Amino acid sequence: MKTHTCGELREKDAGTSVQLAGWVNRRRDQGGLIFIDLRDRWGITQAVVDLEAAPEAHAIADSVRNEYVLRIHGTVRIRPEGTANPDLATGDIDIVADQIEILNRSHTPPFYINKDEGALDEALRMRHRYLDLRRETMQQNILLRHRVVKFIRDFLDAEDFIEIETPILFKTTPEGARDFLVPSRLQPGMFYALPQSPQQLKQLLMVGGFERYFQIARCFRDEDLRGDRQPEFTQLDLEMSFVQREDVMRLMEQLATEIVRQVTPQKRLIAQPFPRIRYRDALEQYGTDRPDIRFDLRAVDISEIAGRSAFPVFAANVQAGKKVKCMRVPGLAGTLSGTQLRKVARDLETMARRAGAKGLAYITIPTDPAGELKGPIGKFFSVELKLELLAAMGAQGGDLLLFMSDEAQIVYAVTDALRNHFKAELDLDDDLLAFCWIYDFPEFIWDAEHQRWDPSQHMFTMPLPEDLHLLDSDPGRARGSQYDLVCNGYEVGGGSIRIHDRAIQEKIFPLIGQSMQQAIAEFGHMLEAFEYGAPPHGGMAWGIDRLVMLLAGAPNIREVIAFPKTQGGTDIMAHAPSTAEPEQLRDLHIQLDMPAE
RNA sequence: GGGGGCGUGGUGUAGCGGUUAACAUGCCGGCCUGUCAAGCCGGAGAUCGCGGGUUCAAAUCCCGUCGCUCCCGCCA
Numbered sequence: 001m002k003t004h005t006c007g008e009l010r011e012k013d014a015g016t017s018v019q020l021a022g023w024v025n026r027r028r029d030q031g032g033l034i035f036i037d038l039r040d041r042w043g044i045t046q047a048v049v050d051l052e053a054a055p056e057a058h059a060i061a062d063s064v065r066n067e068y069v070l071r072i073h074g075t076v077r078i079r080p081e082g083t084a085n086p087d088l089a090t091g092d093i094d095i096v097a098d099q100i101e102i103l104n105r106s107h108t109p110p111f112y113i114n115k116d117e118g119a120l121d122e123a124l125r126m127r128h129r130y131l132d133l134r135r136e137t138m139q140q141n142i143l144l145r146h147r148v149v150k151f152i153r154d155f156l157d158a159e160d161f162i163e164i165e166t167p168i169l170f171k172t173t174p175e176g177a178r179d180f181l182v183p184s185r186l187q188p189g190m191f192y193a194l195p196q197s198p199q200q201l202k203q204l205l206m207v208g209g210f211e212r213y214f215q216i217a218r219c220f221r222d223e224d225l226r227g228d229r230q231p232e233f234t235q236l237d238l239e240m241s242f243v244q245r246e247d248v249m250r251l252m253e254q255l256a257t258e259i260v261r262q263v264t265p266q267k268r269l270i271a272q273p274f275p276r277i278r279y280r281d282a283l284e285q286y287g288t289d290r291p292d293i294r295f296d297l298r299a300v301d302i303s304e305i306a307g308r309s310a311f312p313v314f315a316a317n318v319q320a321g322k323k324v325k326c327m328r329v330p331g332l333a334g335t336l337s338g339t340q341l342r343k344v345a346r347d348l349e350t351m352a353r354r355a356g357a358k359g360l361a362y363i364t365i366p367t368d369p370a371g372e373l374k375g376p377i378g379k380f381f382s383v384e385l386k387l388e389l390l391a392a393m394g395a396q397g398g399d400l401l402l403f404m405s406d407e408a409q410i411v412y413a414v415t416d417a418l419r420n421h422f423k424a425e426l427d428l429d430d431d432l433l434a435f436c437w438i439y440d441f442p443e444f445i446w447d448a449e450h451q452r453w454d455p456s457q458h459m460f461t462m463p464l465p466e467d468l469h470l471l472d473s474d475p476g477r478a479r480g481s482q483y484d485l486v487c488n489g490y491e492v493g494g495g496s497i498r499i500h501d502r503a504i505q506e507k508i509f510p511l512i513g514q515s516m517q518q519a520i521a522e523f524g525h526m527l528e529a530f531e532y533g534a535p536p537h538g539g540m541a542w543g544i545d546r547l548v549m550l551l552a553g554a555p556n557i558r559e560v561i562a563f564p565k566t567q568g569g570t571d572i573m574a575h576a577p578s579t580a581e582p583e584q585l586r587d588l589h590i591q592l593d594m595p596a597e
Numbered sequence: 598g599g600g601g602g603c604g605u606g607g608u609g610u611a612g613c614g615g616u617u618a619a620c621a622u623g624c625c626g627g628c629c630u631g632u633c634a635a636g637c638c639g640g641a642g643a644u645c646g647c648g649g650g651u652u653c654a655a656a657u658c659c660c661g662u663c664g665c666u667c668c669c670g671c672c673a
Binding site: 030031048065085088109111115119122176224229456556 | 604608609622624628636665673
C-alpha cells in the first residue's frame with residue numbers, strides 16, 4: 001500500500017511518484033488548498049491537495065478528520081521558496097496529491113494524539129491504550145525498548161550465549177513473593193505457579209551443559225504494585241558456567257556500558273568502571289542498598305565525638321553501643337531566615353519520626369566565621385568539640401548538620417528518608433546514569449517474626465568461599481556472593497554465584513527454617529541435579545522495564561510497557577481480571593467462597 | 598492492611614460557601630490557494646466522579662464510596 005514511509009522522503013526524491021499511508025496528524029484547510037500532515041511510525045510528511053488540479057482528491061481531503069487512515073498517491077515536490085518547514089525532517093518537500101483513499105475513519109480521539117505536552121489522566125490513557133501508544137513519546141519508548149532488547153540479544157549472541165525458553169506453567173516456590181496460581185484441569189486440585197524468575201530452571205540448564213544461557217523472560221509476582229513494580233515484568237535472565245563473581249560482573253558491566261553508549265548515546269555514565277560499594281557501607285552511608293549516588297549526601301559516623309558531648313541522648317546511646325550519625329546539608333542554613341530554618345527543621349524532624357526516630361537534632365554553621373553554632377544541641381558541644389565536629393564533617397559556613405542516633409535500622413531509614421527528601425529538591429539530571437555495584441551482601445537476614453534466617457537474595461546463593469565455615473558457627477556473619485547493579489536509586493539487576501554442591505545446599509535449608517523432608521519435596525530435583533556433575537555457575541537477572549525506564553527518562557515503568565496494569569492490578573481497557581464462567585470453574589473443580597461484604 | 602494527592606464541557610486547567618460555573622484547546626458550521634500549534638467569524642457542549650449530610654444557599658465545608666496515582670507494609 002505504501003512505497004515510502006512518512007519519514008524518509010527528501011529533496012533528492014523530487015519528481016518521484018509515491019504512495020504513502022498513515023494517520024492524519026493534522027489537516028489545515030485553506031479553502032482551495034488543503035494540507036494534510038500524514039503520520040506513521042517513521043515520521044510526518046505533508047501532502048498538498050489542490051482544488052483545481054485534483055478536485056476529487058480535494059473533496060475527500062475536505063471530509064477528512066484527525067486520525068483518519070489514508071492512502072495518498074502523489075508526486076514529491078520541493079516546497080516553494082520560503083515554505084520549507086525546518087522543524088520537520090521531511091520539511092523540504094511535500095507530496096502533491098492526485099489521489100486520496102480513506103482506508104478508515106476515526107472518531108475524534110478522547111485526548112490529543114498529535115501533541116505530547118501536558119499531563120493526561122492515566123486512567124483515560126489506559127482505557128484507550130491503543131491510542132495512547134500512537135503518541136510520539138510512547139512510540140519512542142516502545143521503540144527504545146525494542147532497541148535495548150535487540151542490543152542485548154546481539155551482544156550476548158556474540159559472546160556465545162544461547163537463548164532458551166523456560167516454562168511459564170511451573171511450580172510454586174515457598175520462598176519470596178506470592179505466586180500467581182493456575183489451576184490444573186488435568187490434575188484436579190493441583191496448581192501450577194507462574195515463575196517469579198527462571199532461577200531454578202536456568203541453574204538446571206547449566207547442569208544441562210549449555211554453559212552460557214540467557215532469556216528475555218517474563219516473570220510474575222503477586223505483590224502490590226509501585227511505579228517501578230508490575231505483577232508481570234520482563235527480566236534479562238542469564239547464567240554462565242565455570243565463572244567466578246568477577247567474570248559475571250565484568251561482562252555485565254560491559255553490557256550496561258555498551259547499551260548506554262550505542263543505544264542511548266545522549267546519556268552520560270557518571271563513572272567508569274562502576275563504583276563498587278559494600279552492602280554494609282551502602283547502608284551506613286546512604287541508608288539503603290540501592291543508593292542514588294548522583295548526589296553526595298551521606299551519613300557519617302561521629303559516635304566518638306558525640307559520645308564526648310554533654311548531650312545526654314548522644315552520651316547514653318554511645319554508651320549503649322548505638323551510633324550517632326551526622327548528615328551535612330551544604331549551604332541550606334545559609335539561605336534561610338531563622339523562622340524558615342526552624343520550619344524546615346520541624347518538617348525534617350516529622351519526616352524522621354515517620355521513619356521511626358524519636359527526634360532529629362540539628363546545628364547550623366554560621367556564614368560569618370566569628371558566629372556561633374546555632375541549634376537545639378549546640379550548647380552541648382564545647383568549643384574544642386565543635387571544631388572536631390566541623391573538621392570531621394568538612395563543614396562550611398551556611399551548612400546544616402543533622403544528627404541521628406538510634407537503632408541501626410532506624411538510622412538507616414531516616415538517612416534514606418532524608419536523602420530522598422533532598423533528592424526531590426535537587427532537580428537531578430536524568431541524563432546522568434550513576435551505575436554502581438553493591439556487593440558483599442549478608443547471606444542471611446534475621447527474620448524476627450518467624451525466628452529464622454531469611455536468604456538475603458535466595459536460597460541458591462553461594463556464600464563467599466572464605467565465609468563458608470560460618471554457616472555452622474555464625475550464619476549471620478556469612479556473606480553471600482551476591483552483587484546488585486544499581487542505577488540512580490533503582491535496582492536494575494542482581495546476581496550471584498550459585499550453590500552447585502548438594503552438601504552446601506543442604507546446610508542452607510535448616511537455617512531458613514525448612515526441614516529436610518520439606519526441602520526434598522520442594523527442591524529434590526535441584527539437590528539430585530547437583531549430584532550429576534553440576535558445574536560451578538553464576539549469573540544475573542536484570543529488570544528490563546526499569547532499565548528502559550531509566551534510559552527513556554520515564555517517570556515509571558508503565559511508560560515503557562505497552563499494556564501495563566493499574567495499581568489495582570487491573571487492565572481497564574480489556575477489563576481484566578474478570579469473572580469465570582460457571583462451566584470453567586466446574587471443569588477445574590473450583591468453588592468460590594467470597595467474603596460476605 | 599495503612600497514610601497522602603487528584604477527580605469541574607471531549608481534553609487540560611481556573612473557580613474553593615451566593616458567579617449566567619471562567620479560560621485555553623478540541624469539536625461543528627462558514628470564509629479563505631502556501632499553511633504547518635494556520636488565521637478570521639459564528640455555534641454547540643458541564644446537573645463540577647457517585648451517594649449522603651451541614652447550610653437560607655454547596656463545584657466549594659463534612660462523612661462515606663468509587664476510580665487513578667504516590668508512599669509505607671509487602672516485594673529484590
